[in-house]
Amino acid sequence: MGTYPDLPSYVLESGEDLQDVVDKNADELIGKTTITKFNHTKIPYLPKVLSIAKALPLQLHPNKELASQLHSRDPDQFTDPNHKPEIALALSDFEAFCGFKPLKDIQRLMKLPPLQPFLPSVEKPDFDDQTLKHVVKAMLTASDEAIKKTNDALLQLPKEQFGADSYIPELIPRLSKQYDKTDNGTVVALITMNYLRLKKGDSIYIPADGIHAYLSGDIIECMARSNNVLNTGFCPRADRNSIDMFISCLTFTPHSPDECMLPPKTFEKSKNGKTQVYAPPLAEFSVLSTELGDGEEETVEAIGGPSIFIVTGGEGSLKADGKEHKLSEGYIFFVGQGVEMEFRATKGLQIYTAYVE
Template sequence: MIYRWMGTYPELPSHVLETGEDLQDVLDKYPDELIGKTVAQRFNHTKLPYLPKVLSIAKALPLQLHPNKHLASKLHQKNPKQFTDPNHKPEIALALGDFEAFCGFKPLKDIENLMELAPLQTFMPQVEKPDFDDQTLKHVVKAMLEASEDTVRKTNDALMDLPKESFGKDTYIPDMIPRLAEQYDKADNGTLVALVTMNYLQLKQGESIYIPADGIHAYLSGDIIECMARSNNVLNTGFCPRAHRDSVDMFTSCLTFTPHDRKECMLPSQSFSKSKSGKSQLYAPPLSEFSMYATTLANGESDTIGKIGGPSIMIVTEGEGTLRADAKDYKLSAGYIFFVGQGTEIDIKASKALKAFTAYAE
């Protein structure tokens, strides 16, 4: 995996290219002009409330969740070296091409049907035919995460020996076990949790998913733009060495069961009212820290983005062109990153088919 976020987080902060200044130092000098009073008052600081980044994923990232604000604050106080801030970390992932991910849980009925397979019965509560609700699911997830390497390996072998039709609509499960085992190990507990209980998503370019705080997920492959609230807190529990995993009790205690269907994972794009040519699409997750818009221009096309009442960060991923702001022109090219102060109208013009992604708060 290759990534670097853009923003003012103390680890890997962004700097101004021309001067070498830490971006946060510049924002502190001109908070009203660059951040704006509305955003500064909402978050009670002049730091950027979001962190966008580009991810290029070649193998499954750890099975993880990001703790909610209450737990993050407690973890930060107890272990600030590992949990470096007291904030939550909801996020979106926007596909730049084909992208695979495990996200949230499948509908309960679908999981219940899979759990009737003989190799999986050992992970069910030892009571007579329980109602399969979220608490039953939590028991199943915890049992899978606590299982020994030998149990996980034998379960995966047994699942691969079953006829494909045994898996109903989830026939990808036996085919994906060897793939995940090659990346990590057939004894990795994450394989069972991800394949049996979680939604497997295959996204195309321009599609996006939303991960709420405490939402279970693992990115599998592809290139994405990710944007998250200002935090670097994470709990890992699979698709990584056992020594790198956090407490199973802690992980399962803060699990939420939203989303509970693949449709609930998706974050559809919508028209962006500030895009005057309609060449930019909005991705607006249900949180206050950020939204994102994606600009797609063919050769010679342009778009004007009206004034936004807060700070923005733009990254160009394809093409070339110009950005005009405050009567000054700036070159655009793949890999270029711009900070745009609040209340600034910008004009984007492509000399070569161009794509840019902009995170903002207002």
């Protein structure tokens, strides 16, 4: 949804490209504050709905500096010069690999005999981020045979040897069936990354340079206006980017699963308290979640920048700018800056709104 040129949104009544409508009425719809902040009239975020049946590629998004370099070097593959931090907000049970585990947890797993070939030949007393970098690169460059052998050997170990990571032997067959026992992403994700099981309403934040892979579930995904990605696993070899480039872009900063989470907060412009906000630490966007029961109402006071919302469940109506609009599952609205929104649910309503202010 939005104005990214690869897949732009169109106005239902007129068929016009949304960006053309915005350009003609930029001050009114985007607002001078947002135009000044980003120095353009484009919508600075890109919301998506994803329904994930099998693991999406193990990936990261280059930061602004690198994205600019890659775009100038290969504009066909890297279609813009922007970074792509993002959030994933669960609409259902959702599984994801997100960021690197705490170093002590990775170090504990690396003591398992099948994983020791990936360690540096000269072992340091401390397992630090440079050791992690070596391990990840060794796993990504390992041969098909070495990865298959590692997975087979891990499956032979008693489950208790994995400690708190007992999901590892359960996920190896599942991931191997989706891709192959030779896919390097399986070992990297299971051994070095946080494995998260989220419920509806839970959300994670992925910074630029943050390694991640989504496994299953339905989510709202919102990102800064970019489509740049580097893939390195859970995909055919032909679709993978250079391992050296991937490693050079990656931030090897470990963190706990809790640090991946982005909990919602009360939204100050919610008049009836039915709207929460997911606010990542960046300028381009935040996401609202509005949930109404049958017959309930909510007013979201005017926001100082443009919004895009999607109805993911229920039916009702929207009053805005003196007009009333029907709402139903799958309906998407663009809302210009400075417009108050009044929602009324006839049959429950779940609405997710991306906005900038």
